[in-house]
Amino acid sequence: MQELIVILVDGLVFSSYLFMVAVGLTVIFGVMKILNVTHGSFYAFGAYMSATLIGAYYSTDWPEFGGFLAIFAAALVVGVFFGIVLERGLLRFLYHRDEHIIVLATFAMFLVLEDVLLIIWGTDPYFAFEPMTLLGSVDIVEMTFDVYSLTLICLAVVVGLGLWLGLTKTKWGKLLLAVIFDREVSQAMGINVTVVFTVTFVIGAIMGALGGAYIAPTISVNPGIGVEVIVLAFAVVVIGGMGSIPGAMIGALLVGISRAAAVHKFPEIELFVIYAIMAVVLSIRPEGLFAPAQARKI
Amino acid sequence: MTVVLEVRDLQKTFGAVVAAKDINVTVNEHEIIGIIGANGAGKTTFVNMVTGYLKPTSGHIEFAGRNIMGLPPRDITNLGISRSFQVPQVFTSESVFDNLQMAYAITEASGMGLLSPLYNDERAARVDSHLKRYQIAEYRNATASTLPQGVRKLLDIAMAAVSNPTILMLDEPTSGISVEEKFGLMDIIMEALRQDETTVLFIEHDMEIVERYVSRVLAFYQGEIICDAPTAEALVDSGVREFVIGEEYHRTRTEAANGQSNGQEGDDNA
Amino acid sequence: MRYVDKTVVGLSIAFVVLLFADFFMAEWMRFIGLQSLARGAVALGLLVLWRTGLVSFGHALYFGIGAYAAAMLTLVGYHDAFFLVLAGTLASGLLAFLLGFLLRRYRAIFFALLNMAFSMILYGVIVKTEELGSTDGFSVLTPTFLGYAPQGEAVQTTLFLFTLVFTYIVTVGVHLYLKTTLGGMSMAVRENEIRVEYLGYSAEKVIHVKYVFSGLVAGFGGAIMALAIGQVDPDSMANWNVSGEFVFITILSGIGNVGATYIGALVFELIRTYAFEYAPQVWQFILGGSLLAIIMFLPDGIWSLIDRLRKSEG
Structure with missing residues (x-):
């Protein structure tokens, strides 16, 4: 019983983390049909920027809780900057090309950004534990969990709900859905698809950066975190159905809880349980759990 | 007359939508049959079911004495039922010659033959004579995506006839073709198919085309066949006039009688 | 024969030239050459798929299986290069045949990613297997060649010769296969599967055969690589970025010609080696930058340059 609860809590925390990194990827794919490998860079830059800003903040004697603002500021700065630069500076020249080529271009950009990261921050790890120690820990069934990790669950719920409401209830969201449904028709209807693309990409980038920025206080921020995250996020998005926000949530839960279970019960399969789930889901539902199947008119 | 295709009690439902209901058709060898009906009446669904693209919910399809229900398109094609498409299905970025060469290669090769070279002179000669029969030889080296709509339709049908x-x-051989070109196009197709003694079923919206080339009509309405009769008879049928031909098609009985003679011409062709 | 296949002639000339060059090459050149041939073979496998309109982001799976199968056999006492490479190739081919039943149902990005998922499973298995040295991998002893056990520099010379002969056979084989009806059906499947079905053949079967071909040659490349560097490890044999590098090489080469994949692999190897040697801090930057440059300015790869040259001459 105790183990079950531990698996559940760990699983939920990990799922929230997965959702945070996957949701930006799925939003970008849903609207732009681009599988964006640089998402891993957004995450990594978000984490580094967050660690740096947190460090800078706590070297002042401003109120302790303000440190949380540094996290969100980091995500915004990184997301807006890279989102605009990449979409306007690179991707828009490739929209007419094959989808594989666009994936490769983002892969190339990812390689470039990996080194840019090293040039800026070097190879030594960064730590920014202050926000985590600030929130302390809590005991659940005689097991100690840190409160900061639990707030990740809240953040994921808020982000998920926010995106969902934004998409279904606002004018902007409806425009987006129109573009998702039919790019050409929306263009004909006078929707400025160019702007929609840029804004979507920036939102996706902020999500990726926020994932990294928020997780930064709980990890040692070091080179290579972008690689790990991109592969995980792909798996989650593919399982859930590419472009689907509820899909990303279910995918994240499925992967997060299975992995937590594997870590506690069968540590030797921990690493590939995610891909095994992905392979199984895809072989049953080729388009992922939540993506609508598309018929072809002949 | 030999029966080649027999369809009995064919049904197709998509959830609550009934796309085909109680379809019963018997097709004899060398018949030329026109399939008419408004959009969404179930014409293409019928063709899709017979050729294996859609699996019927229930019923029975027999071709040359053999049950072909549930077979995939490739098996049905290999048994002897081919089709063309409303939207031409060609190899868009390849030349007309390469399109037909591939069609011949796939049709002719089986087993170890698949490992023989794609190009050979005899095959190329067959492709060229086929191009001539369908009168698209002048487009031999043009890329399929650059072809005028009529030529692309001919290529699509020529590939199906390989x-x-x-x-x-x-499936709607004359859709997207200008009125002036329609008859020329149909003449080419029907002449080539007549030489091959092919049994033809075609979906058509233009009643003048139907009258001229077809000996028998299947009229679809809301997934059902509401009329299966010789052309002249079918075109004056009250149900057909109400549900298929509609009000734009104002014709007197005399005009319809002219149509009858045309219809018989079609019969002679067959 | 009236009809002369220019590609076969070109490959044969390159083969003979390299055969002689083997005896004069500096050791580092031979080393780069071996790696280019091995990676080029994997790119050749990707070319076969790419012509069908499919891209795999997980061919490190077959590369890794080929490398580990060959390497594991050396652990149990087999050292003959012929046997090791054959075993690596067949092991990959067998896996591709089995997974092919599933993968042939997928297209586009799903095909690409499902391949990646399978390759990451292999990666996970290797990393978690202590017996295979986990993340460190293990060394592969010098192979023998039908009883001949070369020493010193002769090891690399012989291995290069061996690799060259088999790469030549494999490449000409793939080229001839692509000229057959079944091979040529790549175009048909890529352009219009519905038409293929309605001409009476299974598009999935075409894809399956191609997938097995690509698995075989990728396994071949992997086995060669294991022998060439005398070491196998998951990060340079089975991780996702390895798959990315293969796709990179294919883009670099273009899919116009089977021989181009080796030129692409050589260019890749040179960029990587020199970038790593002279600018270790920014070697990924250089690699990514060159990939971007090719995507933007040379969309059909190096082969299109050669094609353009030939056309301006002719």
Whole structure:
């Protein structure tokens, strides 16, 4: 019983983390049909920027809780900057090309950004534990969990709900859905698809950066975190159905809880349980759990 | 007359939508049959079911005495039913010659033959004579995506005819073609198919085309066949006039009688 | 024969030239050459798929299986290069045949990613297997060649010769296969599967055969690589970025010609080696930058340059 609860809590925390990194990827794919490998860079830059800003903040004697603002500021700065630069500076020249080529271009950009990261921050790890120690820990069934990790669950719920409401209830969201449904028709209807693309990409980038920025206080921020995250996020998005926000949530839960279970019960399969789930889901539902199947008119 | 295709009690439902209901058709060898009906009446669904693209919910389809229900399109094609498409299905970025060469290669090769070279002179000669029969030889080296709509339609039908099928089903061969070109196009197609003694079923919206080339009509309405009769008879049928031909098609009985003679011409062709 | 296949002639000339060059090459050149041939073979496998309109982001799976199968056999006492490479190739081919039943149902990005998922499973298995040295991998002893056990520099010379002969056979084989009806059906499947079905053949079967071909040659490349560097490890044999590098090489080469994949692999190897040697801090930057440059300015790869040259001459 105790183990079950531990698996559940760990699983939920990990799922929230997965959702945070996957949701930006799925939003970008849903609207732009681009599988964006640089998402891993957004995450990594978000984490580094967050660690740096947190460090800078706590070297002042401003109120302790303000440190949380540094996290969100980091995500915004990184997301807006890279989102605009990449979409306007690179991707828009490739929209007419094959989808594989666009994936490769983002892969190339990812390689470039990996080194840019090293040039800026070097190879030594960064730590920014202050926000985590600030929130302390809590005991659940005689097991100690840190409160900061639990707030990740809240953040994921808020982000998920926010995106969902934004998409279904606002004018902007409806425009987006129109573009998702039919790019050409929306263009004909006078929707400025160019702007929609840029804004979507920036939102996706902020999500990726926020994932990294928020997780930064709980990890040692070091080179290579972008690689790990991109592969995980792909798996989650593919399982859930590419472009689907509820899909990303279910995918994240499925992967997060299975992995937590594997870590506690069968540590030797921990690493590939995610891909095994992905392979199984895809072989049953080729388009992922939540993506609508598309018929072809002949 | 030999029966080549027999369809009994065919049904197709998509959830609550009934796309085909109680379809019963018997097709004899060498018949030329026109399939008419408004959009969404179930014409293409019928063709899709017979050629294996859609699996019927229930019913029975027999071709040359063999049950073909549930077979995939490739098996049905190999047995002898081919089809063309409303939207031409060609290899868009390849030349007309390469399109037909591939059609011949796939049709002719089986087993170890698949490992023989794609190009050979005899095959190229067959492709060229086929191009001539369909009068698209002048486009031999043009890329399929650059072809005028009429030529692309002809290429699509020519590719379907490569296997010299027993039955060829044409899905709206004249859709997207200007009125002036329609008859020329149909003449080419029907002449080529007549030489091959192919049984033809084709979907058509233009009643003048139907009258001229077809000996028998299947009229679809809301997934059902509401009329199966010789052309002249079918075109004056009250149900057909109400549900298929509609009000734009104002014709007197005398005009319809002229149509009858045309219809018989079609019969002679067959 | 009236009809002369220019590609076969070109490959044969390159083969003979390299055969002689083997005896004069500096050791580092031979080393780069071996790696280019091995990676080029994997890119050749990707070319076969790419012509069908499919891209795999997980061919490190077959590369890794080929490398580990060959390497594991050396652990149990087999050292003959012929046997090791054959075993690596067949092991990959067998896996591709089995997974092919599933993968042939997928297209586009799903095909690409499902391949990646399978390759990451292999990666996970290797990393978690202590017996295979986990993340460190293990060394592969010098192979023998039908009883001949070369020493010193002769090891690399012989291995290069061996690799060259088999790469030549494999490449000409793939080229001839692509000229057959079944091979040529790549175009048909890529352009219009519905038409293929309605001409009476299974598009999935075409894809399956191609997938097995690509698995075989990728396994071949992997086995060669294991022998060439005398070491196998998951990060340079089975991780996702390895798959990315293969796709990179294919883009670099273009899919116009089977021989181009080796030129692409050589260019890749040179960029990587020199970038790593002279600018270790920014070697990924250089690699990514060159990939971007090719995507933007040379969309059909190096082969299109050669094609353009030939056309301006002719």
